[in-house]
Amino acid sequence: MESMKRFHIAIIGSGVAGLSLAYFLAKKGAKRVLLLEQEKRLGLHASGKNAGMIRQVVTQEAIGRLALEGATFLRTRPPEWKVPYHSCGSLLLAKGKEKETLHRAASLAQKIGLGMRWLSVKQSIERVFVLKRADFEEALFCPTDGIIDIHALLRGYYEEAKEKGIEIWMGAKAQSIDADGEGGFKLSTSRGKVRAEILVNAAGAWAELIAQRAGASPISFRSYRRHLILSKPLKKVEPHWPFVWDMAHAVYFRPEKGGLLLSPCDQDPLPPGGCPADRSLAWGRLKERLVYFPMLPKISIRRIWGGLRTFSPDDNFCIGWDGSLKNFFWVAGLDGHGMTTSSAVGELASDLLLGRRIDRKMAEHFSPRRFQTGRVEEGD
Ligand SMILES: Cc1cc2nc3c(=O)[nH]c(=O)nc-3n(C[C@H](O)[C@H](O)[C@H](O)COP(=O)(O)OP(=O)(O)OC[C@H]3O[C@@H](n4cnc5c(N)ncnc54)[C@H](O)[C@@H]3O)c2cc1C
Known part of the structure; x- marks a missing residue:
């Protein structure tokens, strides 16, 4: 008869959410923790297919707090992690009605103590000369934003979690899951x-x-699905440029591998899975948006890919105990902020799981119970 291995905590998914949680659980002394990943390699889904931009100016205060904490962790990361962080800053552009959104995000960021400043159009062009004749009216510069090597970050969490005793099974898909009636779970993988x-x-x-x-x-x-497009090397690109996010025309770009990494900020609903790219759709959308940047050099495509951003019903993270199933815990719906906030999400989730002291307001804000009407059992 096949034997059954017993664990205190089993985590399904080794994206940045599962990995960061595993790392912080191990750091806080949790024992008998298993991390299950259906793929044989790390980073085959959202966490390995994103733009790696660490952006702290956002439109929700609670996510802003996690972003600030997450970015600080990444800037001061343990040196043995060998995770390069490029402190290039960010430049958020707006015009028309998007100015109001940008101002709202800036006041939230200011409230939580994030340093940033408004730049004039002229000052913005001095930083990124291809912004000359671009179609924007306002620019917000956040100097502590930057770029992270996403694969090195995943590897950093993975190695440290493993080192500290987390059992990690790659190529192990959680198939059937049965709540065993005693508050535990039987999984066949x-x-x-x-x-x-x-x-x-x-x-x-x-x-x-x-x-x-x-x-x-x-x-x-x-x-x-959101597409990313990597250009071939371009002479005019300077590697120190901040990442540029134009909110009015829904496009961003940043230096990468001697060229640019760009996105038309598209969002087509797609079911969970491999998320194949639609090259001509992505390229067509990008070209439409690049007309607002006439000084950008002509782009030749090196690679196009797509990744899934996943949103909860209210576009807010879902972190905490389930409202009706005892001992079932969620860390999901990290939408477009999962890399920036990963360490803060791991910290919060591990504190909740281990019953540690936490900021109640933050915990309630992210709790999945906000969606649930079922009977609440105390799993925590
Ligand atoms: C194009 C794009 C650009 C982005 N840019 C940025 C950015 O610049 N900055 C930023 O902060 N964020 C960015 N994001 C968002 C970020 O990538 C996500 O928020 C984050 O990766 C979500 O992590 P996750 O662990 O929740 O999901 P995932 O990375 O998808 O991980 C979930 C894992 O669960 C596994 N799994 C699923 N079912 C099972 C099962 N039954 N058994 C075992 N394993 C299973 C999957 O295989 C997968 O590996 C971007 C996203 C996209 C798509």
Whole structure:
């Protein structure tokens, strides 16, 4: 008969959410923790396919707080992690009605103590000369924003979590999940059977599916494909440029590998999965937006890919105990901020799981119970 391995906590998903949580659990002394990942390699989904921009100026205060904490962690990361952080800053551009959104984000950022400043059009062009004749009216510069090497970051969390005793099974898909009636879970995985007292859903775009399998409260997540386009090397690009995000025309670009990494900020609904790119659609959308930057050099495509950004029903993160299924915990819906906030998400989730002192207001703000009407059992 096949033996069943027993764990205190099993985490489903080794994206940045699951990895960061595993790392902080281990750091805080948690024992018998298993991390399950269906893929054989790290970073095959959102966490390995994103733009790596660490952006702290956002439109929701609570996410802004996590972004500030997350960015500070990344800037002062442990040296042995070998995770390059490029402190290039960011330049957020707006015109027309987007100015109001940018002003709102700036006042939220100011309230939480983030340093930034408004630049005139002339000052913006001095920083990034291809902004000459671009179509914007206001620019906000945040000097502590930057770029992270996303694969090195995933590897950093992975190595440290493993070092500190977390068991990690790659190529192990959680197939059936049965709540065993005693507040625990039996899982069959492609690498054997597992029993865990606590189950964590960090499955990114698959989070709703995992909850369904376990019999947790239904929360409808939406996942949207966003394309990234890497250009061939370009003579005019200077590697020290901040990343430029034009909110009015929905496009961003930043230096990468001697060229530019760009996105038309598109969002097409797509089910969980491999997220294939639609090259001509992406390129067509990007070209439409680049007319607002007449000084940008002509782009030749080196590579195009797509990744899924996953949103909860109110576009806010979903971190905490389920409202109806005992011992089922969520870390999902990190939308477009998962890399920036990863360490803060891992800190908060691990504190909640370990029953440590936490900022109650933050915990309530992110709690999945806000969507749930079912009976609440005290898993925490
Ligand atoms: C194009 C793009 C650009 C982005 N740019 C940025 C940016 O510049 N800055 C930023 O902060 N954020 C950015 N993001 C957002 C960021 O990438 C996400 O918020 C983050 O990666 C989400 O991490 P996750 O761990 O929740 O999901 P994922 O990385 O998708 O991880 C979930 C994991 O769960 C696994 N899984 C699912 N089901 C099972 C199962 N049954 N058994 C075992 N394993 C399972 C999957 O295989 C997957 O590896 C961007 C996203 C995209 C798509």
